[in-house]
Every structure is written in structure tokens, then in C-alpha cells.
Amino acid sequence: MKCPLLTTAASTIVFGLLLSLVLGKWTPLLAVDDGARDALHRYTAENPAFATAMKTLSTIGSARVYLTAFALVAARLLYRHRPRQAVFVVVTVVGSALLNVLVKRAVQRARPMVSDPLITAPGLSFPSGHAQSAVVTYATLLVVFWPAMRSAWRRIATVAAAAMVLGIGLSRVALAVHYVSDVLAGYVLGAAWLVATIAIFDLRRSGSRDGHTSGWPSRRRSTGR
Template sequence: MAQLPPRPGTGSRPRRHAIRSFLSGRSGPDAAFGARLALTVVATAVVSVPFVLALVLVESRWSPLYRLDRDTAERLHRAALEDPDRVRVLEFLTGVLWDPVTMRLLVALLVIWLLRRRAWRLATWAAVTATAGALIGFLTKSVVERARPHLPDPVSHAPGFSFPSGHAMTAMVSCAILLLVLLPLVPRAWRFLPWAVAVTSVIGVGWTRVALGVHWVSDVVGGWLLGLVVVTATTLVFEAWRADAGRRRTAVGEGLEPEISAADPEPALGASPGTGSEAGPRG
């Protein structure tokens, strides 16, 4: 009796099953952890491609990008000169509300709160991510050494080099930390609000830097992209660390709420220390 040909796609099932078994730890905890770290490296490399491309275009002085930067800066500069009140609002937003010191202070308060809740891993991730973002941004500026815009009758001044924008990068990293940690505490029906606040802050701070004439558009985009790289790398390492410690992995889009495990008890963010109850819905 002739055998029927296998259905399309069935031949790849054993391979997919073997990969899942390997990643789930059936090949040993060390191998599974190594595979997670390898995937972290690959994912981080993929996310880094847009930033590397932006850096290459900036360093090569690509003409279309140069024209975009110059035209946007001159247009926004003229608008700022015509409206001093707008300049004062922009300076308040970028110098107080969305200032890197303010954003990092919020993250520091979050870390203290996490430590009080005994969420050790999550506190470590938040602190390392914020610190890594600040250091990598500073080092990148020092290596690239791009000059800030030089405009006639400038309405604002800023020290240091230009690429990438420190304000834009700090906003991206800080808002991502706050969003990923606090999102599990927000009911699903209201989760659009923290997302809206985070997106508005990230885009808003970039707009203020360009509108005040202290950064090029490509500086801001570079800051966003580099911040995204840092958050992606540290978050994936955190997820691998948590999985290696016996904690259930969660969807990153639902936040990074700490999990309860028998090996390393750690209360959920909404629970009181020493209890295993949760005050908010799970993501």
C-alpha cells in the first residue's frame, strides 16, 4: 500500500519541537541559559542595525540627511524667534519636566520602591539599565564628537557634543523602565494612559531639543534608537536571568512584573512584604 505524502509543514515539527525542548531546559539548565543569552545577543544586534545606520549616515555627512537637519533647524528657529513665549514653554519642558536629572530621579525613586518591595532582580534591572544608558550615551557622544547646530540669534544653548541627544536617549530609557515596571499595576482598560504618557514624553522631549536649536533631528532619532538598543539588551538579559532562576517568563509588552517562585520567593509588586497575594491584575 502506497504511503501518502506528508502534509505540508509536518516535516519541520520535530525540528521545532527539538528547539523548544532545548530552550525550555530539557537539554540542561546551562545549555538553556546559554541559548537564551545567544538569542539575546542576536536580538540586540538586530535592534542595533537602525542606530548603526544612523551613525554611519551622520559620520559620512550624507547629503539628504544634512539637508533635512539644516532645513528643519532653520524653520523651527525662525518660529522660535517669532514667539518668545513658546521658547519659555519649551525651556520649561526640556529643562525641568523632561530634564535628564528629573527622569533619572524618577527611576531612582522607582528602584528604591522596588527594593522596599524586595523585588531585587527588577530593581537591579532598572538601576543597571538607567546607568548603562547614561554611560553609553556619554561615550558615544565623546567618540562621535558632532558639533551642535550653530544658528544666528540662538534662543537656547547647551554644552557638549550633539550626537546622540542625551535628552532623547534618557527619555527613551527612563520611560521604558517606568512603563515596563509599572504597567502590570494598571488595569488593562487603562493601560493606554501610561503608554500615552510615555510616548508623549519621548516624542515631546525630542521636539523641544530641535525646536530650541540645540540638536539636529538626526541627533534626536539617534538618541531614541540607542536608548531602544540599551533597553532591549538589558530586558532580554533580565528575562533570561529570571527564567534561569525558575521564574515564569512573561510577555515584555505586558510589563516585567516579578514572579513568585519556590526557589526564590519575591512578592508581586502589589503585594505586601511577606505575603504572596497580588493587589492588581496580572498581565
């Protein structure tokens, strides 16, 4: 129990630090935010293939995609008689989205402004909802599917999940709809929320009782060679 608490506490502290720097308009942070916004937006505008990739990643990370995917995951878990895990998925994903809205309304940071924007995005900027949902989405999928995967697939899935999280975060800065600090704040807030929900639902203990923690059959281990 100590590890989840420490992870949640550390993520919350980092988020609080970023929040205080943004609210205090700390000059070095603003310089990084503005510099990355201008440089990445210019590069994206000048490279159509890169722009298409960034728009694709941004769409993949949108609410309509991940909420639909998790509705199917939760339904599958219920079908496999895993209501605890189904509720965990719903609370983690929906709760994260609501938390992001509440924090955005409290902070009231406007989105970046650039000439000739590649896309437009409504709403507020801090923290990035795409970045937060990317962490929550792919980590939750790993938690749900982990017991059913072989070790080789676990490594592949972890690398793929990390690549998607980083790619979605990059896309929001490259498309000039978020600052770097927005994305970093989304990452740490998402991590804090995810670890907190894992601890609350105590999935490890649930898994020890059920034999596995996902709604898919777990891989049986051989007792001999």
C-alpha cells in the same frame, strides 16, 4: 528570547546606519538636519508660548530630573523586596547615560549653531542624550508599573509615555541644541539598550516566579463574574 534579540539587532542596525550617514556627511541627511533646525528655531523664537513649552519639556527630560526620579523608584523597589527589579532600573538608566557619553565622545559631532540661541547646551551632539533617556525612562517606568495597572490605565500610560518621548525629542530640535538625526539616533540607541537589559535581567521569568514584576502590588484578576 528571539523577539528581544531581533528588536535589539534592528535598533542597532538603524543606529549604525544613522551613524555612518552622519560620519559620511551624507548631503540629503545634512539638508534635513539643517532645514529642520532653521525652521523650528525660527518658529520657536517667534512664538513665546511654544518656546516655554519646549523649554519645560527639555527640563523634564534632563538628567537631574530622571536620575532623581529613578533613585526613588529603585529605593521603593528595594523597600518592596524586589532587588532584581531595583538593579534592573539602576543598570538600565545609569548604563544608558554612560553609553550615551561614550558614543558622543567617539563620534565628536558638534552641536548646531544658530544666531540668537534660545538656550545653550554644553558637550557634544550625537546622539541626543535627552532623546535616549526619554525612551529609556518612560519605557522603564512602563515595565515597572505595568503589572499593577488596569488595562485602561495601561493604554493611557502608553500614550502619555509616547507623547513625552516625542515631545522631549522635538524640544531639543526646536531649541536648536540637536539635529533631527541626533534625536532619531538617541531613540534607537535607547530602545536597543532597554530591550537588551530587559532580556539580560529576564524580567518575565522573574515575574512568573514572584507573581509580578514590579515593586507595587499587582492587580488581582477575578476568577469569575
